[in-house]
Amino acid sequence: MKTMTTTITEEKKLVETNTETNGKKAERKPEKIKDGELKASGEDYKNEKEKITLFSFNEAPPHLQHNPFIRSGYRGYLSTKMCIESMFWWTNETINIWSHIFGWMLFLGLTLYDLFLLNIHASFTDKFIVGVLLMCFQVCMILSALYHTFSCRSEEDYSCYLTYDLLGISLSLLAIYLSGVYYAFWCHRTWQQFYLSSVLLIFLFAMVLQIPRLNVSSNLKLLVFVAWAAYGVVPTFHWTIIMGGTANPVVQLLLPRVLGMYAISSLAFVIYITKIPERFCSGKVDYIGSSHQWWHFFVVGALYYWHNTGMKYVEYRMNHGCSTNLQL
Template sequence: MDFKICPSMAFLNGPRLLDLASSPRHLQFNRYVLTGYRPVSSVNECVKSLFYLHNELGNIYTHGIPLLCFLFLLPLSIPWAQISATWLGIVHFLACLSPQLGSVLYHLFMNHEGGAPVYRTLLTLDMCGICMVNTLGALPIVYTTLLCYPSTRTVALLSYTLLSSYAIYCAVSATSRFRRLQSFAWQALFRFLLFYARWAGLGAGSPTALRHFLTTDLLALLGGLINITRVPERWRPGCFDYWCNSHQIMHVLVVGSILYLHWGVLDDLLWISSYRCPP
């Protein structure tokens, strides 16, 4: 295939990069990013793209660096000896890792020589990572909020898991960015019902955790809206090809969202260890 090329902004022997019109059709999903596309590459060449500048480098590193930090630092911050339900710490740890891992693999290998089928598989993996943080990330919240109602808690955990399975199906089969974001609406509504129960005194939980969880969802929603509206590159096409485009901003907001989730879950786990339900 003959590609029209544009000058590479490489800092380590990278290939010459492509403009939007010359890149593979399945990678032409943001019409406001005009340059910096990697050519079709093998696995080895995709890995080498970690070391030269292209328009996916920021997306890789804005989730790759947090992935490594979460992988090694989060287990050290979880008070394993003080929590009564170890599985809550485990699912929380997996929830914090899943969106970063899926995103890094997607952005690193999206230009693989396997073409559109490989790209669709990677996109599905990325969506599954987002679904996992929405699913596993909320289970400790469900557990803690309904701590003093064991039967209701079991039903709620099962219901949220089934609802999340449907959300995963909707997200991976969605045909647009808006529909992907819309796929998580029912999960968000379920969580807000739990937040309301806490606020109204009907549910349990650390007094400081609720504001962390609200911030978590607000940052995630803001990141999703910025991503689907393509701001700021929509205003100045070609000026945000490499840095500070909507997807990178969303990545940063997602990392912030996960941090607030972590702080909220930590507050709840420590609170559970010292709380006793009224008879």
Template sequence: MPQKLLKSAHYIELGNYHYWPVLIPRGIRLYTYEQIPSFLKENPYITDGYRAYLPSKLCLKRWVRDLFILSNETVNIWSHLLGFFLFFSLGIYDMTTVLPEANASRDDYVIYSICLFCFQVCMLCSVGYHLFCCHRSEKANRCWMALDYAGIAIGILGCYVPAVFYAFYCNEWYSLRAFIFCCVSVYGFIPTIHWIWQNGGMTTPIVQAFVPRVFVMYLMGAVAFFLYITKIPERYFPGQLNYLGSSHQCWHVLVVLMFYWWHQTGVYITQYRHNQPCSQLMNT
């Protein structure tokens, strides 16, 4: 490594791996678990690579640099930043290609817009928290954490809005649909059971096509949540997964995959609904 670059590099130990050079801007250093404030101590199995004690000005001035610092937040930041650009790109593609080809109605455009907007908000809230959780103020940290949780709730809502809309696409029960929209973010499983029963059970083609996709999404969400709360795999490899492969990073990647899977499911069910008119389905 050139001598000039060595002066700006800070060597840190990645578990039992070799020492890697990590470029750290002046005024920013990485801390161990023992050195960080108590409000950042959420996972004792991540032993190194923490950003901490930064004032507001440093957080705001150097947030762009923080994107390129190798810390234990790097994967968390980039996974959802790239996720945001993924769903933004899908939004453009859907509006210009997918929906016009499906002869979509105005309602379809609104539903897709809501869904993808919710996904993008979820991604950005997460990026914001993982960028600025290094603030020295516990109050500021908790505010960003609350925004992150709000983003998760909005992302979940983005999953359920198209699901309820297309599940009850052929029903004229507008009051029931409105009621379900209000409750579905909390009780998402109830509309699924009701929809299966209303469509004649598991033997009907639409149920057989759609329900497996629903359960795949729930499975990915369950795996992500299980890893998140159990802190697996770093629980079994303390200090080995500080920078890559931790449970929170797996959670991030699975959330992006879950949202993408649900978007593709939305495209599938949209095309199905427009290719199978409601009158035809009611007569079968």
């Protein structure tokens, strides 16, 4: 009996020794689990609390370690059920998830208001364009929320939902261009068709790059998105010229708003790429105030801003029609 007790004591010391390295506790590593499996069992509140385990950056699943300045609040590998439940935990993804859930609610409300409650005598085509714009914005919000919710299921799911997230961003860019080109070149059908076609071709090219088996690098995908966004300068400059320059009232009304859209988007992109502010205060904004959260808020704000810009243009065109002194 004494020998058995001694052996158990020695094994316990050995375990404790192995859990420390250079005076520090060994890092926990979340285990992969199959859908439906839970790390903890039981239905009482205590056991439920035990399931809520968060990890540091070094302990997090490797595919989630893409921002070294966010030091804590990471989820481990979770089943589908636990991923959904984690929406209501306080993690470094909570604001990312809910900011775009609320964004979806905003654009759903605007869809119902613009199409069914707003008393505006627009054509079916005009209402269709507005509907497509807001539906694309909603899809963007939903796919983003899904990505941030289920990215911790597995590395395969992370890649899959990241593709969906990029699809949502692409649809938003497409909707912004389609609505902008449609209304800006309303009185110039040839140029309208040209720019609509070019935007659709760029969209299709961006989608082809998302095919997993092509193994396109993330940097190239990002470059295409940046180039696509920058392409908007071309139709904007052209529109300004054919409208007669800045002396035209509609140019005075809408050009500043287009430039404002670029300013908001550029600021959001710079924050996203440079990882500010966490770059300068690592570990201080893990849960609230990180660059990706600011990116989400700016995206919602930019899309809402563009919706309002489109409504102003619709109102102007309905009141003034096409000018007779436009240039080609």
